[in-house]
Amino acid sequence: MKVTDFLYKYQKSLNQRIEEISMALTSGNASDMASYKAMVGEIQGLSYALDQIRTLLEKVDDDINSA
Numbered sequence: 600m601k602v603t604d605f606l607y608k609y610q611k612s613l614n615q616r617i618e619e620i621s622m623a624l625t626s627g628n629a630s631d632m633a634s635y636k637a638m639v640g641e642i643q644g645l646s647y648a649l650d651q652i653r654t655l656l657e658k659v660d661d662d663i664n665s666a
């Protein structure tokens with residue numbers, strides 16, 4: 600498996616997890632403020648990771664297109 604293929608699959612997995620947590624939050628599944636903060640914090644961390652992956656994939660695409 601190519602690294603880019605792995606990154607695209609990982610990106611999809613992270614997006615799915617964000618969607619799961621978002622649905623749980625909007626459904627009121629956070630039992631208390633600590634749980635809510637943990638869920639929001641996880642979304643923030645996943646979003647940061649997705650931004651980093653997008654940046655890497657854009658760089659790879661730019662490198663391929665300029666070659």
